[in-house]
Amino acid sequence: MESVSFRPETINGSVAADGLGGTVDFRLARQSLINEYRKGRLARHEVCDAHPELMRAAREVSAPTKMRCPICEDHHIVLVTYVFGPRLPKHGRCITSRRELQAIAARRGQFSGYVVEVCPSCSWNHLARTFPLGH
16 A cells, blocks of 8 residues: 655646656636635735735736736736746746747756746736646
8 A cells, every 4th residue: 555645746646756846736726716706705905915026927928818807807817937946036937939948948958937927917917827847
């Protein structure tokens, strides 16, 4: 019988044979938060609280989507990607293109990517997914 382990490194998803965690999707947590807002249990200022730097990245280096904002329902959500890992700033690096993401993935070391969805209008933001990068 296999034992279940709760190691800190497994919080990023299941650990594959290569030691890298898997992609973690936060859709269920997102939907729960939206439901709480729509039921009136959370105020708008509690869910529309994006940091100014995240808002700047959302305006300038984000990837557009066709998804409407679940809070204001007037504007489309954009995706902002950050990568953390060795030889990157401690606050991570905001990715501006697929080419830049591929270049970091080709580097030596293990990196973690974070995709955040943001509404540039009302400041809604939610971590959409995390994923491993690197060797």
